[in-house]
Amino acid sequence: MSDDMQDKVKSEAREMGQRKPRIKPIVEAADSLSLGISMVVAVLLGVGIGWLLKRWTDIEWLFWVGVFIGVAAAILNIYKAYSKQYKEFEKLAKEDRYAIKKQLEDDEDEDYGEKNY
Secondary structure, eight states: OOHHHHHHHHHHHHHHHHSOOSHHHHHHHHHHHHHHHHHHHHHHHHHHHHHHHHHHHOOTHHHHHHHHHHHHHHHHHHHHHHHHHHHHHHHHHHSGGGOHHHHHHHHHTSOOSSOOO
8 A cells, every 4th residue: 555545544544533423412312212202111011011910810900000010110211311311410510611600609709799999
C-alpha cells in the first residue's frame, strides 16, 4: 500500500474514533418509549394469567390476583425506570456545568437587603 493510502486509512480511523455514536439517542428514545409499552404488557399478562387461573380452577378471585400481579409488575417497571433516570440525574448534577446548586449557595451569602451608596 502506498503512503497516501496509509495516511488516508489512518485519518479515517481517527475520524471514526472521534465521531459521536449515532445510535445512542435512538436507543435512549426507544428505552423511554418501552416504559409505556412494558406497563401495558405487564397489566395484560397479569389479566391473562388471572383469566387462565380462573378458567382452570373455577375460582373467581384468582382473576383479581392476576390483575394485581400485572399492576404490581407495571409499578415495578416504573420504579426501575425512575431509579435509572435518577442515577443519570445524579451524574449530571456532579458535573461542573450543571452545578447550579453551588452557584445558588454562593449567591445566598450576599446580602441584597442593604443599599450601599
